[in-house]
Amino acid sequence: MSSIYSDAPPPTPVLRHTLAVIVDNEPGVLARIAGLFSGRGYNIESLTVSETQHEKHLSRITIVTAGTAAVIVQIKAQLSRLVPVHRVTDLTVESDAVERELVLLKVVGQGEQRLEALRLAQAFGARTVDATLKSFVFELTGSSDEVSRFIELMTECGLAEVSRTGIAALSRGADAL
Template identity: 60%
Template sequence: MNNDITPNEVCEHTFSVLVDNEAGVLHRVVGLFSGRGYNIDSLTVSEVDSVEGYSKITIVTSGTLSVIEQIRAQLERLVPVQKVSDLTRDGRSVQRELALVKVQGEGDDRINSMQLADKFQAQVVDSTPESFVFEIVGSSDTLDRFIGEMRHIGLVDVSRTGIVAIARGADEM
């Protein structure tokens, strides 16, 4: 066991789970988490290989080291699960999230929201005389800050994808 983290410290971990793209597989993974009392902080899923029929599920969870070890072992135990990688533990990774952020406002509010979007490199993907929808990609933390600032201007709605992540470097999963 890893000794630089105390056994009772709760840490956030990002798992990347490659699964057979078959009916019920997401339910199996989510059911495992709820059935055993593990947290899901974020979850994304999509097919990544239509030839082999694989989907990838990215799950952000938190727990003590022993709970994180259990989560990994329990995920690996599921029959349709092909590979599990703990991106937090196994090395460095890139983590990104996308958000669509709707802001309402006229006059100065429009100008302020555009300036803020520029600062965060967000794109306008829809606009009306009294609203914008911005698309922003970045770390969850960046998204939090962008949405937080928009709240002062006229935030009316947000949709977020949840985190997708991949290991840095040349190796395959």
Template identity: 75%
Template sequence: MKSHYSDAPKAQPILRHTLSVLVDNEPGVLARVVGLFSGRGYNIESLTVSETEHEQHVSRITIVTAGTDQVIEQIRHQLERLVPVHRVTDLTVQGESIERELALVKVAGKGEARVEALRLASAFGARTLDATVTSFVFELTGSSEEIERFLRLMGEVGLVEVSRTGIAAMARGAETI
């Protein structure tokens, strides 16, 4: 006998999406955008915001979140309904995009650990911003995956503290999205 459950729709995968939201640069806009996420139980994995068009007072909010295609579409439509929002673009489905993150990484150590920290920093292309007899502060810009690899390796050498900016993203090509 055939089961009716085999005809049930398959569960959609939960995927990571990067959203670019152009908004008016005015007080309370970020709180409204974040409130939309928290009020509906959506998580924000990364959030960056900065004014990008000074004369027009427009800011870009880059949000990394995860959800099914249906949830991401719902988030996008709800963001578009907010009054100060000009445009919402899902960079993940729009095509290839460039994503970068900046990390400041403090590493402490002496002797061989110190030499290894410098060697790893050089291999990853990290800049040394501060150096003392017992510690370094490195600056690394790259993909989130590259930064994660760097942090794992520095964890074995003497990782003390990390500060990360979150993801900044932009679509490839000449068009403005």
């Protein structure tokens, strides 16, 4: 007797993609892009925005999203059609990108817990940016995986608060957007 699943195609893999979007720096652009994602049920895992060319009034939006290959193609096509968008680059596909994230992390504790937090911060290369007798604020820049590991370990040391910036990414090599 055969299984009911024997003829089913394998599931389509969901992949994480980092998109760099060059847009006009004007009011409402970010809302339009976020509306495109929410209106079609796409999720934004990370979003960073900043003006990058003041003279030309251009901003760079870095979006981390996930989907099947077909969904990613659709997202890029729909982003490209928005009027204030100048260019959409899939850094995951078009280049070997350098990605970094910044986290500020507050740990509250005393005694051995406090010493362990300092040891872990040193092991990860985190900087202490604030210290009181009962708490520390650490700053760490690294890959998202490294940041997540640091947060997970600090949970055992009295993690009280976390603020993550989201992904900043650039393609490797001499080519620029």
